[in-house]
Amino acid sequence: MEPGLRQDGAVTPAFDDSPRSPSGIVVRPVTSQDVPEIVAMVRELAEYERALHEVVATEEHLRRTLFAEEPAVFGHVAVAADGRVAGMAVWFLNYSTWLGSHNVYLEDLFVRPEHRGSGVGRRLLQTLAAICVERGYERLEWWVLDWNESARGFYSTIGAEALTEWIPYRVSGAALTRLAEQR
16 A cells, blocks of 8 residues: 555545644545535536536545545545535546656646635645655646636646646547457
């Protein structure tokens, strides 16, 4: 198992101290009780990205992956002072052969509209950056839609660089099945 991860997929206490920010935000690992909120935020994010029709993930899917015996996907939530979930980060490890190092790939970062601009996104990213630094991971990476100017502007303020020379590719659905059958 990856050092620093508990069997339930939560981060060890080094990353679970949950200090409050000046705005009262606490970032902590996802618990099984958070899954309905995570699914709701996945749907909110997909709606914002004009792709709600593509979401098929259910609470059961997320419980099965986030809390597997040996999880490969992890999550954190930002909880506001009133106890409500304000945002989330869902992530997993990837690997760079050039660096010879694991890295964190941020699959989804979402902050609910009423909490944007209050430091929630920054706190979630700071938490993932701390995990990277503590474990010796060299990178924290994610994608952002080209039209999402507000997110891109925010990311530049934290020192993130757009990788404009790379073009993402994906094989899924029938094309994935065909490719697998060709072996």
